[in-house]
Amino acid sequence: MPEVSVGLVQMTCSADKDVNLQKAVDKVREAARKGANIVCLQELFTSLYFCDVEDYDNFKLAELIPGPSTDVLSKVAAEEGVVIIASLFEKRAKGLYHNTTAVIDADGTYLGKYRKMHIPDDPAYYEKFYFTPGDLGYKVWKTRFGTIGVLICWDQWYPEAARITSLMGADILFYPTAIGWATSQDEATNVEQYNAWQTIQRSHAVANGVHVVSVNRVGFEQEGAMKFWGGSFVANPFGSVLFQASHDQEEVVVVPINTDASDRYRTHWPFLRDRRIDSYEPIVKRFID
DSSP, X not given: OOEEEEEEEEOOOOSOHHHHHHHHHHHHHHHHXXXXXXXXXXXXXXXXXXXXXXXXXXXXXOBOSXXXXXXXXXXXXXXXXXXXXXXXXXXXXXXXXEEEEXXXXXXXXXXXXXXXXXXXXXXXXXXXXXXXXXXXXXXXXXXXXXXXXXXXXGGGGOHHHHHHHHHTTOSEEEEEEXXXXXXXXXXXXXXXXXXXXXXXXXXXXXXXXXXXXXXXXXXXXXXXTEEEEOOOEEEOTTOOEEEEOOSSSOEEEEEEEETTHHHHHHHHSOTTTTOOGGGOGGGGSSOOO
């Protein structure tokens, strides 16, 4: 379907998983009432962003995928006739965990999952303590409303991930995200960081000729030390921002897009045609000495 309405759910979270899941369900239904065909939830929406500390108790937040959260969301997807993109903390086996996004089709069918490939380790973002890097490769899914690709947060800084997912046939790239500013940080640094975050993702839209949808959480966490910056947005296949959310408010927004635009942009700006795939072997090296 070339005409697709994408729903973005930008919300705050609490320490109660059940409350967060119900809140997400309510907001998915709100997006559906507004006409959404595909609804994307933010990264790890069932909890606070727990990776600010290395705490073994936080592993108790993990769950099987498919499992309890996808069971609830599958029912909602079928009732509302929407595709749901749900980022969850996956317990794969004893002592083995992933940062994973499940994709549920508009009839409630669980289509599969993507495991986050790039795992950061920065102050207040100690994800390597919790998450094993993804081993499913990059993924696309043919849903009722089009072929979508999903990447997760830190993946958004890597053009290789966007390129591969686009080459696999994704019409839209979705990025569930959890990224914020330290509240001790100056405003100039905040602006620079947000602009870099948005610019790199808009560049993926341009380079690949696809729409990009990035959904971030919002609100103060870590006892007020971190402000998740929201700013969720949709970019068209030439990087123009069709919608951008606020930095401090919960929002449920539906943005209509036309995936047929990719053909026009790719024809007039034939980056895919002119790729020199015979020259790209060095990209698989860590560094070229």
